[in-house]
Amino acid sequence: DHDVYIIDVDGNSSHALYLVETICARSSATVMVFSESSDSELLLQAMRAGAKDFLKLPVEQSALETAMLRAYARRPPERSSKASTGKMFVFSSVKGGSGATTVACNFAVVLAQLATANNQRCLFVDFSLPLGDASILLGVSATYSTMNALQNAERLDANFLSGLLSKHNSGLDVLAAPDRYVGVDASEEARTRLIQVARQAYDYLVLDLG
Secondary structure, X not given: OOOEEEEEOOOOHHHHHHHHHHHHHHOOOEEEEEEOOOXXXXXXXXXXXXXXXXXXXXXXXXXXXXXXXXXHHHOOHHHOOOOOOOEEEEEOOOOOOOOHHHHHHHHXXXXXXXXXHOXXXXXXXXXXXXXXXXXXXXXXXOOOOHHXXXXXXXXXXXXXXXXXXXXXXXXXXXXXXXXXXXXOXXXXXXXXXXXXXXXXXXXXXXXXXX
């Protein structure tokens, strides 16, 4: 997933040209080739394979700068647009009491501080069901919990989710786990729906799986 590939076509030129053609067929990247030779037939073959620039060795800095500017201009608009889903970080422990929740909470607070400074948003979701203690570690008072979101998965959207959250003073939004036993078995579809809605609404999502 690179924007530019620069390939040496000296030596095994047939393999180099195969690489050029393969990359051009599979991505929108700009492929350049370089060679010590000024062979017009090699240049023609490289262009037919999809190369956008042919650089003669030794490459002058100005020629390379111009080629890179052309490559930048060719980038598809969607490459620079905001991703449709936020980045997700998942914390899970191999056994209870190993400290995964503590690490997850501290990571989420630092991430939220960095995100807030860049006008981004971060959400912490405690999936430690049926009971979780992330809200205690974070020092937030939660009226609603992850279970409320899962029980209403069919009508869950960004607005509904926002009404279930608590706010940490770092700027971190928190969806806490229940503080008392709730005997409801949430479906895989409900969990998936919650994660999808959260990633669409937030730049960063931190999950504590317990």
